[in-house]
Amino acid sequence: xxxxxxxxxxxxxxxxxxxxxxxxxxxxxxxxxxxxxxxxxxxxxxxxxxxxxxxxxxxxxxxxxxxxxxxxxxxxxxxxxxxxxxxxxxxxxxxxxxxxxxxxxxxxxxxxxxxxxxxxxxxxxxxxxxxxxxxxxxxxxxxxxxxxxxxxxxxxxxxxxxxxxxxxxxxxxxxxxxxxxxxxxxxxxxxxxxxxxxxxxxxxxxxxxxxxxxxxxxxxxxxxxxxxxxxxxxxxxxxxxxxxxxxxxxxxxxxxxxxxxxxxxxxxxxxxxxxxxxxxxxxxxxxxxxxxxxxxxxxxxxxxxxxxxxxxxxxxxxxxxxxxxxxxxxxxxxxxxxxxxxxxxxxxxxxxxxxxxxxxxxxxxxxxxxxxxxxxxxxxxxxxxxxxxxxxxxxxxxxxxxxxxxxxxxxxxxxxxxxxxxxxxxxxxxxxxxxxxxxxxxxxxxxxx
Amino acid sequence: xxxxxxxxxxxxxxxxxxxxxxxxxxxxxxxxxxxxxxxxxxxxxxxxxxxxxxxxxxxxxxxxxxxxxxxxxxxxxxxxxxxxxxxxxxxxxxxxxxxxxxxxxxxxxxxxxxxxxxxxxxxxxxxxxxxxxxxxxxxxxxxxxxxxxxxxxxxxxxxxxxxxxxxxxxxxxxxxxxxxxxxxxxxxxxxxxxxxxxxxxxxxxxxxxxxxxxxxxxxxxxxxxxxxxxxxxxxxxxxxxxxxxxxxxxxxxxxxxxxxxxxxxxxxxxxxxxxxxxxxxxxxxxxxxxxxxxxxxxxxxxxxxxxxxxxxxxxxxxxxxxxxxxxxxxxxxxxxxxxxxxxxxxxxxxxxxxxxxxxxxxxxxxxxxxxxxxxxxxxxxx
Numbered sequence: 001x002x003x004x005x006x007x008x009x010x011x012x013x014x015x016x017x018x019x020x021x022x023x024x025x026x027x028x029x030x031x032x033x034x035x036x037x038x039x040x041x042x043x044x045x046x047x048x049x050x051x052x053x054x055x056x057x058x059x060x061x062x063x064x065x066x067x068x069x070x071x072x073x074x075x076x077x078x079x080x081x082x083x084x085x086x087x088x089x090x091x092x093x094x095x096x097x098x099x100x101x102x103x104x105x106x107x108x109x110x111x112x113x114x115x116x117x118x119x120x121x122x123x124x125x126x127x128x129x130x131x132x133x134x135x136x137x138x139x140x141x142x143x144x145x146x147x148x149x150x151x152x153x154x155x156x157x158x159x160x161x162x163x164x165x166x167x168x169x170x171x172x173x174x175x176x177x178x179x180x181x182x183x184x185x186x187x188x189x190x191x192x193x194x195x196x197x198x199x200x201x202x203x204x205x206x207x208x209x210x211x212x213x214x215x216x217x218x219x220x221x222x223x224x225x226x227x228x229x230x231x232x233x234x235x236x237x238x239x240x241x242x243x244x245x246x247x248x249x250x251x252x253x254x255x256x257x258x259x260x261x262x263x264x265x266x267x268x269x270x271x272x273x274x275x276x277x278x279x280x281x282x283x284x285x286x287x288x289x290x291x292x293x294x295x296x297x298x299x300x301x302x303x304x305x306x307x308x309x310x311x312x313x314x315x316x317x318x319x320x321x322x323x324x325x326x327x328x329x330x331x332x333x334x335x336x337x338x339x340x341x342x343x344x345x346x347x348x349x350x351x352x353x354x355x356x357x358x359x360x361x362x363x364x365x366x367x368x369x370x371x372x373x374x375x376x377x378x379x380x381x382x383x384x385x386x387x388x389x390x391x392x393x394x395x396x397x398x399x400x401x402x403x404x405x406x407x408x409x410x411x412x413x414x415x416x417x418x419x420x421x422x423x424x425x426x427x428x429x430x431x432x433x434x435x436x437x438x439x440x441x442x443x444x445x446x447x448x449x
Numbered sequence: 450x451x452x453x454x455x456x457x458x459x460x461x462x463x464x465x466x467x468x469x470x471x472x473x474x475x476x477x478x479x480x481x482x483x484x485x486x487x488x489x490x491x492x493x494x495x496x497x498x499x500x501x502x503x504x505x506x507x508x509x510x511x512x513x514x515x516x517x518x519x520x521x522x523x524x525x526x527x528x529x530x531x532x533x534x535x536x537x538x539x540x541x542x543x544x545x546x547x548x549x550x551x552x553x554x555x556x557x558x559x560x561x562x563x564x565x566x567x568x569x570x571x572x573x574x575x576x577x578x579x580x581x582x583x584x585x586x587x588x589x590x591x592x593x594x595x596x597x598x599x600x601x602x603x604x605x606x607x608x609x610x611x612x613x614x615x616x617x618x619x620x621x622x623x624x625x626x627x628x629x630x631x632x633x634x635x636x637x638x639x640x641x642x643x644x645x646x647x648x649x650x651x652x653x654x655x656x657x658x659x660x661x662x663x664x665x666x667x668x669x670x671x672x673x674x675x676x677x678x679x680x681x682x683x684x685x686x687x688x689x690x691x692x693x694x695x696x697x698x699x700x701x702x703x704x705x706x707x708x709x710x711x712x713x714x715x716x717x718x719x720x721x722x723x724x725x726x727x728x729x730x731x732x733x734x735x736x737x738x739x740x741x742x743x744x745x746x747x748x749x750x751x752x753x754x755x756x757x758x759x760x761x762x763x764x765x766x767x768x769x770x771x772x773x774x775x776x777x778x779x780x781x782x783x784x785x786x787x788x789x790x791x792x793x794x795x796x797x798x799x800x801x802x803x804x805x806x807x808x809x810x811x812x813x814x815x816x817x818x819x820x821x822x823x824x825x826x827x828x829x830x831x
Binding site (some may be wrong): 118130132140147149248250251252253254255256309311313318319320321322323325345346352353354355356357358361363371372373376387389401430 | 487489491492495497499525526528532540542543544545546547569571614674701703704705706732733734735752765766776799800801802803828829831
């Protein structure tokens with residue numbers, strides 16, 4: 001594994017009076033002393049902060065940084081001094097033509113070492129959330145495990161990195177990968193827009209950095225899965241992976257972020273189309289909330305659940321049966337999770353219009369004395385038959401759309417109106433039985449002559 | 450048969466971490482065999498393989514590698530968990546190297562010794578196809594249904610003594626070799642009740658009457674749904690010969706519901722349909738009712754009375770106004786019709802606003818045909 005990034009210190013000794021280079025001397029290629037990755041999943045952007053210890057000579061020091069074959073955004077590179085701040089001054093930054101490199105010219109008032117920090121954005125590092133949900137046979141309890149997978153395709157190996165993950169959407173005006181792949185001509189790049197976006201981003205990052213470090217109870221050795229420590233800031237949430245991780249280029253690493261057993265689960269069966277004969281979709285419902293009776297740092301309700309893919313299984317005698325894989329949206333702390341657990345073929349729904357009438361027909365005359373129908377009302381008699389072959393009672397959500405100005409009559413099923421055109425019925429069907437519910441829909445019409 | 454090499458490799462490296470967290474040299478220790486494999490083919494689209502392996506763990510951190518080159522394992526579906534979930538042995542993380550088709554887990558064990566793990570994954574190219582064989586006795590009263598599934602293994606992997614769970618019958622243990630197909634009897638249900646139903650629907654199927662078997666999925670011994678799949682229907686003749694009656698696709702049929710199988714067009718039951726009259730009756734202004742009369746000439750040349758269902762498709766507001774059943778005899782100049790009571794023989798019902806259904810129990814046609822007149826009032830049209 002070779003590093004694509006190179007870090008060369010050129011020490012340039014300038015005589016005090018003449019601006020003549022007396023010597024150009026390559027002194028060190030210092031290793032990173034620490035590195036931190038802050039990875040966004042909403043955009044292909046990662047902020048890298050690395051610390052290095054550099055040896056300075058008194059006078060002008062030229063420090064070269066190169067990044068060939070990486071996805072670093074060259075417009076984002078910054079250097080700052082962690083100690084001896086007053087004695088080190090960045091005079092200028094030089095971008096040699098046609099090369100993925102820059103040189104920082106730093107004036108040092110002393111000879112000796114100092115810690116510096118280099119910050120930049122890179123693309124190619126991402127993270128995603130994966131979940132495994134295992135329901136019991138009766139589908140009233142759920143075990144949920146959440147994982148976070150960090151994917152490094154940045155072209156650079158990151159060893160012993162502190163990894164932080166940002167959940168939330170940020171605004172970027174340009175893709176980092178575009179910036180990384182463009183021929184660097186830095187002076188041509190800055191546009192006021194770009195600068196604003198960078199400023200915004202830096203502000204968010206600053207907030208993230210300032211957020212208090214979460215105290216991880218009972219600090220774990222190698223015996224426990226690494227905790228993913230979660231903290232909120234503004235509209236964002238930062239997950240910090242406990243300890244340090246090594247993620248070589250092109251590797252992926254998955255860590256556990258959430259684990260909760262026997263969560264109260266509700267299965268509801270949903271129909272959201274107007275089809276006549278159909279099977280409902282099974283929805284698994286539970287809340288992202290803390291269970292006071294339990295302890296532990298990686299249970300539900302401690303943080304939002306980032307959007308990701310959920311593999312859903314049922315378990316019978318500790319054996320798994322696959323139900324489906326589904327995407328979940330971001331779930332805020334306390335919010336309800338609804339997972340699409342696939343089609344339930346043991347429940348059949350048949351809907352029909354069993355009768356139809358036109359009433360209150362009014363006839364008027366046009367100016368030319370011919371007759372026309374000016375008003376009438378349509379009455380539709382709907383019937384829904386639900387056949388439940390499961391050996392447990394079920395709750396359903398059956399949606400149906402109607403013409404905009406409809407009125408519901410003679411209904412005995414619990415119902416909710418959603419929008420101008422939609423009703424959702426909430427019938428309950430006992431185990432192994434069939435029920436039929438009926439209602440009428442009135443639709444008045446008024447016709448222009 | 451040539452033995453295929455195992456392509457799913459389950460290596461594990463045991464890495465004991467010293468307290469100062471220095472990686473010692475990685476050591477390949479054993480290649481454990483699968484202790485148990487089960488293949489869950491209940492889902493129509495996905496096949497789940499769950500296997501149990503016993504791994505000798507060292508106290509501390511262990512490095513367990515799993516590789517599946519040239520198999521159809523879906524990487525994101527891989528689950529790995531200790532069989533005994535007492536929470537002491539923990540999977541710390543999963544690492545995916547760049548080459549794909551491999552990963553390693555870091556597992557912490559509180560003590561040295563063997564530990565069973567369950568690994569499950571979805572695998573493609575292990576396909577299941579359900580088919581049924583229906584057998585009817587010569588009296589056409591009872592039907593036995595045999596449900597088979599055909600497994601075809603293109604996964605690149607060989608499964609030995611795998612427990613196959615189809616969700617249809619009990620799990621069955623079989624070997625399934627690479628590139629092998631196997632048709633397995635999953636379930637047999639004897640003596641299902643069924644009846645022959647003749648259907649006439651000119652709009653949907655044209656002039657011919659169609660024959661169906663209406664099978665009641667009701668057998669108190671084994672309450673099971675009938676899975677969707679092709680059904681081939683055979684009859685055992687008293688002579689001992691077997692006749693193939695036809696085939697159809699079965700829908701998934703829940704327990705306690707009926708499955709209708711289309712066998713073919715019936716030659717001995719005939720229906721001739723005509724609209725013989727449409728009378729307008731003014732309601733008001735431009736609004737009228739229209740009384741439309743259908744005539745169905747019905748003939749049954751089978752040896753017994755026959756259950757016939759006639760379907761008409763309508764729309765808008767309508768109601769059944771009049772039903773009349775007449776017996777027709779003679780031909781040409783001698784043709785005559787005589788009204789008879791229909792209440793015991795015919796039921797006409799408005800199934801929903803699009804379907805008028807006529808159910809008739811048609812006697813054997815001798816020298817008298819049935820003429821059924823149904824008048825439908827199509828109301829408030831303009």
